Amino acid sequence: MNNYFSSDFKLGILGGGQLGKMMLYETRKYDIATSVIDPNPEAPAKLAANYFEVGDIQDYETVLKFGRAVDLLTFEIESVNVEALQQLEKEGKKVYPSSQTLLQIQDKAVQKQFYKAEHLPTANFDVFTSKAELTEAILRKEISFPFVWKACKGGYDGKGVSVIKKQEDLISLPEIACIREDLVPFKNELAVIVARNVSGEIKTYPVVEMEFHPTANQVEYVLSPARISAEVAQKARMVAMRVSEAFRHVGLLAVELFQTEDDEILINEVAPRPHNSGHFSIEASYTNQFEQHLRAILNLPLGETKQKLGAVMVNLVGDADYTGNVYYQHIEEIMKMPGVTPHIYGKRETRPFRKMGHVSIIHEDLNEARKVAEHVKTKIKVISKSK
Amino acid sequence: MNNYFSSDFKLGILGGGQLGKMMLYETRKYDIATSVIDPNPEAPAKLAANYFEVGDIQDYETVLKFGRAVDLLTFEIESVNVEALQQLEKEGKKVYPSSQTLLQIQDKAVQKQFYKAEHLPTANFDVFTSKAELTEAILRKEISFPFVWKACKGGYDGKGVSVIKKQEDLISLPEIACIREDLVPFKNELAVIVARNVSGEIKTYPVVEMEFHPTANQVEYVLSPARISAEVAQKARMVAMRVSEAFRHVGLLAVELFQTEDDEILINEVAPRPHNSGHFSIEASYTNQFEQHLRAILNLPLGETKQKLGAVMVNLVGDADYTGNVYYQHIEEIMKMPGVTPHIYGKRETRPFRKMGHVSIIHEDLNEARKVAEHVKTKIKVISKSK
Numbered sequence: 001m002n003n004y005f006s007s008d009f010k011l012g013i014l015g016g017g018q019l020g021k022m023m024l025y026e027t028r029k030y031d032i033a034t035s036v037i038d039p040n041p042e043a044p045a046k047l048a049a050n051y052f053e054v055g056d057i058q059d060y061e062t063v064l065k066f067g068r069a070v071d072l073l074t075f076e077i078e079s080v081n082v083e084a085l086q087q088l089e090k091e092g093k094k095v096y097p098s099s100q101t102l103l104q105i106q107d108k109a110v111q112k113q114f115y116k117a118e119h120l121p122t123a124n125f126d127v128f129t130s131k132a133e134l135t136e137a138i139l140r141k142e143i144s145f146p147f148v149w150k151a152c153k154g155g156y157d158g159k160g161v162s163v164i165k166k167q168e169d170l171i172s173l174p175e176i177a178c179i180r181e182d183l184v185p186f187k188n189e190l191a192v193i194v195a196r197n198v199s200g201e202i203k204t205y206p207v208v209e210m211e212f213h214p215t216a217n218q219v220e221y222v223l224s225p226a227r228i229s230a231e232v233a234q235k236a237r238m239v240a241m242r243v244s245e246a247f248r249h250v251g252l253l254a255v256e257l258f259q260t261e262d263d264e265i266l267i268n269e270v271a272p273r274p275h276n277s278g279h280f281s282i283e284a285s286y287t288n289q290f291e292q293h294l295r296a297i298l299n300l301p302l303g304e305t306k307q308k309l310g311a312v313m314v315n316l317v318g319d320a321d322y323t324g325n326v327y328y329q330h331i332e333e334i335m336k337m338p339g340v341t342p343h344i345y346g347k348r349e350t351r352p353f354r355k356m357g358h359v360s361i362i363h364e365d366l367n368e369a370r371k372v373a374e375h376v377k378t379k380i381k382v383i384s385k386s387k
Numbered sequence: 388m389n390n391y392f393s394s395d396f397k398l399g400i401l402g403g404g405q406l407g408k409m410m411l412y413e414t415r416k417y418d419i420a421t422s423v424i425d426p427n428p429e430a431p432a433k434l435a436a437n438y439f440e441v442g443d444i445q446d447y448e449t450v451l452k453f454g455r456a457v458d459l460l461t462f463e464i465e466s467v468n469v470e471a472l473q474q475l476e477k478e479g480k481k482v483y484p485s486s487q488t489l490l491q492i493q494d495k496a497v498q499k500q501f502y503k504a505e506h507l508p509t510a511n512f513d514v515f516t517s518k519a520e521l522t523e524a525i526l527r528k529e530i531s532f533p534f535v536w537k538a539c540k541g542g543y544d545g546k547g548v549s550v551i552k553k554q555e556d557l558i559s560l561p562e563i564a565c566i567r568e569d570l571v572p573f574k575n576e577l578a579v580i581v582a583r584n585v586s587g588e589i590k591t592y593p594v595v596e597m598e599f600h601p602t603a604n605q606v607e608y609v610l611s612p613a614r615i616s617a618e619v620a621q622k623a624r625m626v627a628m629r630v631s632e633a634f635r636h637v638g639l640l641a642v643e644l645f646q647t648e649d650d651e652i653l654i655n656e657v658a659p660r661p662h663n664s665g666h667f668s669i670e671a672s673y674t675n676q677f678e679q680h681l682r683a684i685l686n687l688p689l690g691e692t693k694q695k696l697g698a699v700m701v702n703l704v705g706d707a708d709y710t711g712n713v714y715y716q717h718i719e720e721i722m723k724m725p726g727v728t729p730h731i732y733g734k735r736e737t738r739p740f741r742k743m744g745h746v747s748i749i750h751e752d753l754n755e756a757r758k759v760a761e762h763v764k765t766k767i768k769v770i771s772k773s774k
Contacts, residue, residue, distance in 0.1 A: 005713075005715050005718065005731045006713050006731060006733055006734065006735055007712075021415070024415075024435075025412050025415065025416075028408070028411075028412065028434065028435060028733075029412075029728075029730055029731070030729070030730075030731050031431075031731040031732070031733035044418075047415065047434070047435050047436070047437060048411075048415060048434055048435040049434070050434060286725065286726055286749070287728075291728075295722070300719055300722055301719055301722045301723040303722070303725075303728075304725035304726055306725075308695040308696055308749075309695055325394075326392075326393050328392050328393075331392065332687060332688055335682070335687055335688045335690070336688040338673060338690075338691035338693075339673055339691060341416075341674075341678075341690075342417070343416055343417075344392045344393060344416070344417050344418040345418070346393055346415075346418035347393065348393055362673070362695075
């Protein structure tokens with residue numbers, strides 16, 4: 001049964017940011033009709049959708065109405081109204097990933113408890129329903145510094161996570177439900193993208209490595225494949241697959257992992273969608289992550305996940321000193337470099353540290369790609385002509 | 388100066404078929420705003436353009452008005468109104484490829500005479516302003532059988548070309564201006580895509596080989612790189628570059644070539660745009676042909692043209708026995724094969740031999756890719772459920 005291609009079948013996507021936008025290239029490649037909804041009337045995914053609507057994807061009625069008008073519903077962001085997804089599933093609508101998976105992931109306390117119940121490796125943690133409860137536990141010396149604080153809800157792109165080293169670090173924390181996690185010394189932050197289709201066929205992409213800036217606590221490069229031993233890579237892929245299976249996840253699942261000092265693999269957190277750590281796949285993999293997500297949710301055979309070449313990905317974020325109409329300074333310089341491809345997400349306004357795009361660097365030799373990536377970082381600047 | 392990305396700059400594209408559609412993926416990747424015009428209200432490139440208009444691209448006034456509203460004009464098909472392009476250039480509009488180049492290519496007699504004047508290698512030929520003139524030359528024994536008949540205008544996808552072996556073959560020829568060309572025995576049909584930007588930077592893609600069906604006179608596979616000697620490949624690339632330079636062509640130029648029995652390279656014909664013989668580049672090349680075309684016409688640095696892997700391309704054409712709403716039979720079967728990517732152009736109706744899409748097959752070993760391509764051909768069928 002294939003009635004997806006050049007047919008009346010309609011795929012709904014909640015969220016029209018850069019992930020939705022890149023997913024749309026693939027729906028065009030296969031001529032799959034799409035409806036996209038996003039609160040931003042100038043959302044990057046506005047173009048290339050057959051139908052685009054402005055709406056609040058956290059609103060029950062909006063999501064329900066939108067979902068009823070499509071044949072299958074997916075999302076490019078976790079912060080959507082889950083109750084509406086549950087109702088749609090009750091009405092027989094296909095929703096992938098499912099509301100059940102999303103519920104287990106949206107709240108980090110639930111997510112961590114799920115890992116514990118499933119005997120999946122993750123750092124030890126405690127759950128607190130409020131900041132007051134957390135503070136009290138500290139006063140009672142049930143918790144010692146340092147530890148990792150994580151907001152149960154709403155964390156995204158490193159927001160909602162803090163390392164708490166001393167009493168004073170607590171002051172700026174918001175009054176919300178949170179978890180405390182052991183601060184585990186680790187060698188590497190890794191990630192594995194797992195694809196699983198409706199029938200349960202499952203494939204993992206090669207393990208990628210997040211290389212951090214030596215002083216600023218920020219991911220600077222994503223390298224694929226990670227520069228780790230074959231054993232550690234195999235272990236990481238196995239853990240990631242077990243996570244996907246445990247969630248009975250359908251679609252793409254990005255599993256972020258820690259490689260500890262003694263080469264244990266711990267699950268940090270997951271994202272049930274295409275992910276920044278998989279952008280390298282557009283240029284470097286046999287099947288890119290966005291096409292793979294579509295194959296998985298449409299229950300088509302999964303594509304080959306191996307890589308054509310080594311790859312490094314660099315995010316293009318707004319320069320700290322500029323706000324206003326974006327200008328990609330020296331973009332021509334990086335376009336001269338062989339194997340370098342910038343991706344511009346289509347946001348008109350730059351703001352300090354706003355994700356405006358990314359750059360892929362491919363090379364037969366990963367170390368060479370890494371060197372080129374450093375050149376790329378020193379060359380291109382995301383600024384505004386009006387400072 | 389880069390004001391193309393996420394800016395007010397607007398690129399106009401005449402024609403919204405599959406080539407325009409694939410070009411639009413790249414304008415989205417770079418967030419370059421586009422206007423597209425096509426006579427078909429359901430043109431494949433209708434989506435993903437910032438602005439789409441239905442109109443006759445062979446009509447002077449339509450093209451003039453459309454062109455005036457954009458910053459730079461290009462086309463995905465040669466049959467556009469050249470007088471309007473000339474007028475737009477007079478008004479200071481950038482048009483790439485230029486009207487001058489297009490004029491030299493649109494009419495095959497002019498094209499051939501150009502090669503002769505520029506001492507570029509091509510088969511010997513004669514020009515006739517009508518069928519009567521041709522018939523007369525035959526009667527006067529100035530021409531002997533066999534020869535190749537080509538319509539001066541309107542040829543496309545092998546239409547407008549016939550091999551004339553005897554008097555009777557003339558009957559079905561139309562009453563139009565034509566050329567007669569020597570029927571040159573050749574080993575291979577080759578093609579080279581040349582990119583040349585506004586500043587004159589020039590790059591060629593690897594030589595590709597068109598493999599014909601042993602009995603039906605139809606291209607069955609496009610293989611890249613061609614299975615020819617390094618010397619012949621080098622010669623082919625040099626000839627292609629010389630053609631591009633001679634035309635002072637800006638954008639992509641697909642140069643179709645014959646490799647004769649004694650390894651001479653003769654120019655068959657050219658197309659001043661992305662081309663079927665370059666589709667493999669989407670999966671297999673560092674820079675795909677559509678991105679390269681944009682880089683060239685926007686005077687950005689040209690991208691690397693080398694290949695990541697060996698590639699074979701197969702066209703998906705409508706089965707001879709079906710007309711109606713398209714159905715891609717057994718597409719799941721080919722999606723299971725590693726390295727196989729179907730591209731669906733987005734035409735709702737299939738017709739006998741209509742180009743509905745293509746399939747790319749990549750592999751480290753070109754011969755393996757070739758074998759997979761054969762499987763692909765036997766599996767997938769473009770049919771309609773209503774016969």
